[in-house]
Amino acid sequence: MTDQHDSSELSAQFAASTEELVALYDSWSPSYDDDVSSWGYEVPETVAAMLGATVLQTTGPSAEILDAGCGTGRTGAALRATGFATVIGIDFSTDSLALAGHRNAYAALVHGDLNKPLPFDDDQFAGVASAGVFTYLQEPEPVIRELVRVTQPGGVVIFSQRTDLWDPRDTEASVGRVEADGLASAEFSDPQPYLPGHPEYGKAIKVIYTRMQVR
Ligand SMILES: C[S@@+](CC[C@H](N)C(=O)[O-])C[C@H]1O[C@@H](n2cnc3c(N)ncnc32)[C@H](O)[C@@H]1O
Known part of the structure; x- marks a missing residue:
């Protein structure tokens, strides 16, 4: 881990502006994988396994999957290892996208902001995975609605959120308002490990997985 990305900076990220976040993730990208691995981060693999257990069973490996906030591509690699053949990633960190491209896990990588309308068609994807990204979304509901819009009926959207940011x-x-509009049904996991080896987050902060089945 570099001095630039120490624990105090990590804890301040959730309140950063778009420009600050892009700069942070561009500069962190070369050491991101090693840093989060050293803290025991397994959210990408968990989200991929959850999607595999549902979407892969029903639609098969040709299903098109969106990795929303793909970063350096760990989730894409996990989705490919799970059996999905066509994964599309989107992120606003150019440097992270470049590293994701080196994994050869993605059919396409798109530079874009999840807080804006997504550059994808209605019902385009059989599943959406978003690992470790909702930390940075100040208003999650419009993003959730966009992720649901681009997912076909019967498809699944899975995203993680930190326990300390769940209520705030x-x-x-x-999620309930999206359900009430008849767009999806949702279930929530119990709190699971987030960064178990992190000196500040280890015991204090866990992560909840939301699984939405689109109608
Ligand atoms: C903690 S990293 C997670 C990356 C990857 N999903 C993983 O689990 O390793 C958060 C990612 O979300 C991206 N991100 C945050 N806010 C975003 C936004 N509004 N639009 C696009 N990407 C965003 C960051 O650039 C970063 O790559």
Whole structure:
């Protein structure tokens, strides 16, 4: 881990502006994989396994999957290892996208901001995975609605959110409003490990997985 990305900076990220986040993830990208691995981060593999257990069973390996906030591509690699053949990644960190491209895990990598309308068609994807990204989304509901829009009926959207941001970001109510509009049904995991080896986050902060089945 570099001095630039120490624990105090990590804890301040959730309140950063778009410009600050892009700069942070561009500069962190070369050591990101080693840093989060050293803290025991397994959210990408967990999200991929959850998607595999549902979407892969019903639609098969040709299903098109979106990795929303793909970063350096760990989730794409996990999705490919799970059996999905066509994964598309989107992120606003150019340097992270370049590293994701080196994995040869993605059919396409798109530079884009999840807080804006997504450059994808209605019902384009059989599944959406978003690992470790909702930390940075100040208003999750419009993003959730976009992820649901681009997912076909019967498809699944899975995203993680930190336990300390669950209530402040109004996560459950945001999902509930999407459910109430008849767009999806949702279930939430119990809190799971997030960064178990991190000196600050290890025991204090866990992660909840939301699984939404699109109608
Ligand atoms: C903790 S990293 C997770 C990366 C990857 N999903 C993983 O689990 O390794 C958060 C990622 O979200 C991206 N991100 C955050 N806010 C975003 C936004 N509004 N639009 C696009 N990407 C965003 C960052 O650039 C970064 O790559």
